Amino acid sequence: MVNTKVALSGLVLDNPVIPASGTFGYGHEFAELYDINILGSFSFKGTTREPRFGNEPPRIAETASGMLNAVGLQNPGIDRVIGEELPKLRKVFHKPVVANISGFSVDEYAQCCERIDKEEQVGLIEVNISCPNVHRGGMSFGTSPESAAQVTKAVKAVTKKPVYMKLSPNVTDIAAIAKACEEAGADGISLINTLMGMRIDLKKRAPVIKNVTGGLSGPAVFPVALRMVWQVYEAVKIPIIGMGGVTTAEDVIEMMLAGATAVEVGAANLVDPFASKKIVEELPYVMERLHIENLTDIIGGAHNG
Amino acid sequence: MVDTVFEIAANREIAKNTYEMVLSGETGDIRPGQFVNLKLEGFYLRRPISVCDYGEDSLTLIYKVVGRGTRYMSGLCKGAKIDALIGLGNGYDTSVSGGRPLLIGGGAGVPPMYALAKKLISEGKNPAVILGFNTKDEVFYEEEFRALGLDTYVTTTDGSYGIRGFVTDAMDMLPLRGDPTSPLPLPAGAGRAERKSYSYFYTCGPEPMLRAVYDKSVTSGQFSFEERMGCGFGACMGCTCRTKYGHKRICKDGPVLVKEEIVW
Ligand SMILES: Cc1cc2nc3c(=O)[nH]c(=O)nc-3n(C[C@H](O)[C@H](O)[C@H](O)COP(=O)(O)OP(=O)(O)OC[C@H]3O[C@@H](n4cnc5c(N)ncnc54)[C@H](O)[C@@H]3O)c2cc1C
Numbered sequence: 001m002v003n004t005k006v007a008l009s010g011l012v013l014d015n016p017v018i019p020a021s022g023t024f025g026y027g028h029e030f031a032e033l034y035d036i037n038i039l040g041s042f043s044f045k046g047t048t049r050e051p052r053f054g055n056e057p058p059r060i061a062e063t064a065s066g067m068l069n070a071v072g073l074q075n076p077g078i079d080r081v082i083g084e085e086l087p088k089l090r091k092v093f094h095k096p097v098v099a100n101i102s103g104f105s106v107d108e109y110a111q112c113c114e115r116i117d118k119e120e121q122v123g124l125i126e127v128n129i130s131c132p133n134v135h136r137g138g139m140s141f142g143t144s145p146e147s148a149a150q151v152t153k154a155v156k157a158v159t160k161k162p163v164y165m166k167l168s169p170n171v172t173d174i175a176a177i178a179k180a181c182e183e184a185g186a187d188g189i190s191l192i193n194t195l196m197g198m199r200i201d202l203k204k205r206a207p208v209i210k211n212v213t214g215g216l217s218g219p220a221v222f223p224v225a226l227r228m229v230w231q232v233y234e235a236v237k238i239p240i241i242g243m244g245g246v247t248t249a250e251d252v253i254e255m256m257l258a259g260a261t262a263v264e265v266g267a268a269n270l271v272d273p274f275a276s277k278k279i280v281e282e283l284p285y286v287m288e289r290l291h292i293e294n295l296t297d298i299i300g301g302a303h304n305g
Numbered sequence: 306m307v308d309t310v311f312e313i314a315a316n317r318e319i320a321k322n323t324y325e326m327v328l329s330g331e332t333g334d335i336r337p338g339q340f341v342n343l344k345l346e347g348f349y350l351r352r353p354i355s356v357c358d359y360g361e362d363s364l365t366l367i368y369k370v371v372g373r374g375t376r377y378m379s380g381l382c383k384g385a386k387i388d389a390l391i392g393l394g395n396g397y398d399t400s401v402s403g404g405r406p407l408l409i410g411g412g413a414g415v416p417p418m419y420a421l422a423k424k425l426i427s428e429g430k431n432p433a434v435i436l437g438f439n440t441k442d443e444v445f446y447e448e449e450f451r452a453l454g455l456d457t458y459v460t461t462t463d464g465s466y467g468i469r470g471f472v473t474d475a476m477d478m479l480p481l482r483g484d485p486t487s488p489l490p491l492p493a494g495a496g497r498a499e500r501k502s503y504s505y506f507y508t509c510g511p512e513p514m515l516r517a518v519y520d521k522s523v524t525s526g527q528f529s530f531e532e533r534m535g536c537g538f539g540a541c542m543g544c545t546c547r548t549k550y551g552h553k554r555i556c557k558d559g560p561v562l563v564k565e566e567i568v569w
């Protein structure tokens with residue numbers, strides 16, 4: 001028997017597979033399809049202080065081996081997530097969940113995290129400082145080490161739960177930003193969010209997405225994500241949740257060899273609603289084939305010395 | 306929602322750039338107005354297509370070639386396998402139709418009207434149907450609707466076949482309640498306002514057509530909408546629209562919306 005358990009800042013997961021924020025809602029659509037308790041955990045839809053409609057449609061475009069989205073953080077707001085979504089989730093998911101939090105000011109991040117700190121169901125807070133879709137906030141916090149550190153400090157001051165800062169790949173030096181978060185007290189780093197891109201409709205001669213730009217994800221970004229996980233692993237000591245294009249159990253292993261302790265699966269859930277389940281089920285077989293007994297042994301295993 | 310691998314039993318061109326694909330495999334629970342989401346080899350996102358007809362072990366889709374994905378579909382041969390998520394969306398509610406529902410389909414919006422017509426007939430109702438196309442070469446399924454015994458009106462924008470104009474022009478031509486050719490008798494003492502030619506309506510087609518139908522219609526009705534989708538089953542918030550009753554996901558809370566809730 002292989003051992004798929006991993007630990008994120010004291011939070012032990014049965015396996016490293018975590019559906020990524022924004023691709024798994026608040027769990028219900030998938031709980032109707034399979035027992036989501038087989039997952040390591042899952043990261044719920046990016047939640048903000050106020051309810052948000054998000055961007056005007058169209059919000060989705062297809063790309064080679066991937067997709068663009070400009071959902072723009074549509075969510076019911078922190079009050080309803082705590083008052084309605086979490087109680088509903090309790091009935092179908094019995095493990096600690098990852099709370100993905102977004103904001104448009106340092107205060108907003110802190111207020112949301114303070115509220116979520118009191119929720120027993122939440123095992124870890126993933127602070128999204130990287131959403132490229134919202135004009136006023138998101139992007140800017142994740143693109144400079146100073147503002148990333150500022151958010152980290154503000155959030156750490158209001159919660160005892162592990163805080164993982166989710167980084168944007170749309171930067172020149174991802175390692176510097178990860179380091180700034182670590183120094184500001186972050187318990188871990190989550191990466192990558194989507195890469196900014198666009199498509200043009202040839203017949204309409206206009207951008208496909210109303211917002212003009214959207215975030216690229218899916219297998220197309222896997223090598224970029226892997227490279228960034230690798231660089232961050234070399235720069236920090238805190239654990240990393242790696243993501244970007246993960247589709248198979250082999251991809252999970254590859255991310256872990258680059259330095260990830262756990263792995264999130266995003267767009268793959270949208271095109272195959274059973275993708276995360278399949279990855280969880282295949283993982284032990286792939287481990288056996290690769291002679292891996294304990295998954296934790298391979299974290300960062302591709303870095304020599 | 307169910308994930309099924311179908312075998313293609315037939316795939317043929319039935320009108321200009323328009324194909325009918327028959328799939329065999331288990332269909333489970335399906336309602337008219339629902340859609341399937343097809344996984345195509347070499348394309349990342351699935352393609353949503355309405356259910357045109359269904360039985361216990363077969364499913365008929367009609368699609369128009371408009372881009373690379375639908376072009377790829379048109380090249381698929383009998384015997385090929387295709388992965389589909391089926392039973393997606395809310396579908397049409399037939400319980401509110403009254404005895405003389407009107408079905409209005411435009412172009413690629415015609416297919417869902419067929420399964421709906423069959424369902425309404427099985428419930429003992431007597432639907433009429435208006436099928437709108439751009440031109441004669443694009444007309445399909447007129448015979449199939451007539452074979453169900455429906456009063457069938459075909460319009461073409463250029464007048465090359467049937468009634469010249471839009472589906473809304475055909476709406477003007479329907480026999481009013483109480484007319485000799487209308488199946489709806491006029492109740493004693495009914496006023497002019499009650500002489501409606503239909504009891505309710507269902508429509509699917511391009512958005513400008515839906516809007517025109519909305520403005521023209523004299524009863525309540527249901528509209529089927531399209532939006533670009535990430536998942537098709539409610540997980541990604543990629544297809545959200547505003548309604549008078551709050552935000553709705555076209556793929557899960559739709560694609561069918563009732564007239565009273567629509568915000569244009
Ligand atoms: C609920 C629903 C039911 C539909 N039913 C039918 C049907 O019965 N018959 C039919 O011919 N067409 C139907 N369509 C439209 C059909 O999905 C598109 O024509 C098809 O996806 C185009 O794919 P493509 O690769 O050929 O075009 P491309 O333009 O190359 O596609 C690129 C991307 O845009 C998406 N896209 C393009 N046009 C549309 C559209 N109109 N709606 C949603 N996504 C789109 C594609 O899915 C793909 O992800 C339906 C759409 C929806 C949302």
Ligand SMILES: Cc1cc2nc3c(=O)[nH]c(=O)nc-3n(C[C@H](O)[C@H](O)[C@H](O)COP(=O)(O)O)c2cc1C
Nearest residue numbers: 020021022046069128192193217218244245266267
């Ligand atoms: C439709 C969609 C919505 C997303 N929404 C969020 C979000 O609300 N918060 C967040 O931190 N990341 C969000 N993401 C980013 C993913 O969590 C993930 O970081 C990214 O998609 C890369 O992984 P993937 O290639 O496996 O999809 C979203 C991604 C998609 C595709």
Ligand code: FES
Nearest residue numbers: 535537541542556
């Ligand atoms: S397409 Fe994903 S929620 Fe509708």
